[in-house]
Amino acid sequence: MNSSKPRYEVPTIVRNASGLMNKVGHRGSLESRTQIDGVDVDSLIKDFGSPLFVFSEGTLNRSIDEARLALEKHLPQSQLCWSYKTNYLGAICAIFHRSGSLAEVVSGMEYEKARRLGVPGNQIVFNGPAKSEAELQRAIQEGAIIHADHFEELRLIERIAQAARTRPKVGLRVALDAGIVPRWDRFGFSLESGVAEQAARFITDSPHIELGGLHTHIGTYIVDPRAYGRAATKLAEFAEYIEATLGCRPTHLDLGGGFASTNSLATQYQSGALVPRQEEYIREIGRALAQQRGAKLPVYLETGRALVDDCGTLVSTVLASKRLPTGRNSIVIDAGVNLLFTAWWYRLELQPCCPSDGFIEDTTVYGPLCMNIDCVRESVALPPLSAGDAVLIRPVGAYTFTQSMQFIHLRPACVLISESGDVELIRRKETLEDLIGPEIVPERLAIERARSNLSDHHDGLRDVRSGAVVQ
C-alpha cells in the first residue's frame, strides 16, 4: 500500500461522553513504533511468525546494571539471586548468571533447570513450600542454600541429614509484618507470633542440621520502599536475637523480591512508569541495616519483575476489527490470555506498529481464543487498526512467558535481540508434538474402533430422521 491516497479507515462515529476522565488520566500510548532495538517488527514477524515474544538484551543489561550500581553504593556485601519463576527461559537465566546472579528456585523442576544451565548446587537458593524428599536429598548433597517453609520440611531435612551423615545448613523463611497489605503470612514461620524463634531453636537443638540464612519475601509489586527498611530491620534484629539467645549467627539475610516494575496494575490510578526506581528500595535496606549494631551479614536479593519486565515485548497481529452492538470499537488480535495471563491484573500497554493519524477511539482488545474471558484490554485508546496490522504489547518480561499456556493455540517463538542488534531464536515455536507427546491414547480407544462406533451412531441417526423405528 504505497499509493499517495490516504489510507482507508472504517467509517466511525462515537457518542461523546463527559465526566469519564479521572484526575490523573493519561493518554494511551498512541505513537506508533515500527522497531524494537533497531530491528523492524515486520521483519521479525516475517522471520519468526506472529505472535512473537521479543526480549531485549540491552534493556535487560541496563536494568541489571542499575541494580548492581545501587547495591555497590548502598549494600556492598550483597548478592543478586535470579528468581526463576519470573522468567526461566534459558537464555534469560544465562544472562543473569553471566552477570553474577545466583539462581533462586521454588521447585524441583526449576532446580533441575538451573543445574542443566550449569549452575552448581551451592549457587542455588532453594525456596518454596513444596520441596519433595528426593529434591531435598539432592539439594543437601549438592550444598544448595535451602530456606525451609514449615516444620514438616525441617523434620524431613533433619531425617535426610541424619541418614546421609551430613550436617547441612538450613535457613528459615520468615513471615513478618512490614506494614503493607496484603500481608504474605502463609509462607514461612511467623516472626511476630514467635514461631520463627521456635523454628530457629529446632535447628540449633538438632545434632543433624545447622542454621543457615534468614529469608523473607514480603510480597510483590510493593510501591513503598520504606516497607523494605522495616523488613530489613526486623530480620536483622531477629538475627541478632538468635545469636544472643541461641549462640548461633545466621549466614545471611535474604530480603526476597517484590520491587514494583513499570507495568501498571489494573487497579492503579497512575501509570507504572511512576513507581520507585530499584535504588530507592535498595537505599532503604542499606539505611536500615546500617543502623543495626550486630554483625553485618551478607544480604541476598531475589528481585524478579523489576529487573526483567521491561525487556519483554509481545508482537501480535490484528485479525479483525469489529464494532460491538454498544457502538464500542473492538479488535481481535492473535495473542490473548493464553499468552498474557498477566492481563488479568495489569493494564498492559498496546502500541500500534503502523503510523496512523486516524481517529483515536477507546477500543476493547480481544484475543484469539473462542472464550468470552479472552480480553486483553477492556478499554485502550487506539487509532483505527485493520487486519494484518502489528501491535506491540508490553512490558511482558516478567511472569508472562512462564505463565503462558498451550490453551487452544500452541505457544509462539521467543527471540532475543542482542546488544549488537542480532536476532537470536531462544525458544522455537511449539509444534503439536510438544502438546501430544506426553499423551497416551489407550489401545481400546484406537481410532479404527472409534470410527466404526461413529458410523453405527450415524446410521442410527439417519434411521431416526427417515422415520425408521430404531430398536
Add this chain to the structure above:
Amino acid sequence: MDTSHLGLLAISDTGFVFDPRTGHSYTVNSTGLTLLRGLKQGLTLPQIRDSLGATHDCSYDVSTDLGTFIKTLENYQLLGNSGQG
C-alpha cells in the same frame, strides 16, 4: 432510507457532530464524515462507496462497512424515524 433527521444535525469540518434534539454530541472520522455529508446530499450508498474507493487506498469492497455505519447511526437515532417505532 429515512434520513430526515440528518438535516437537523450540525456537522463541523473537523468531525464534530451535534444533535440539537437530544443535546448529544458525536465525533466522526474522515470517512464517516464523507458518508454523513453524502447521505445529507442525497447520494446513494453505492455512489458513496465508489467515491470513497476512488479517494482512499483500500483493498476491499467497503459496502459492509457502510452498512455497519448506517446501523450505528440508526442506533443513535441520527437518521430518521424508520425502524425506531
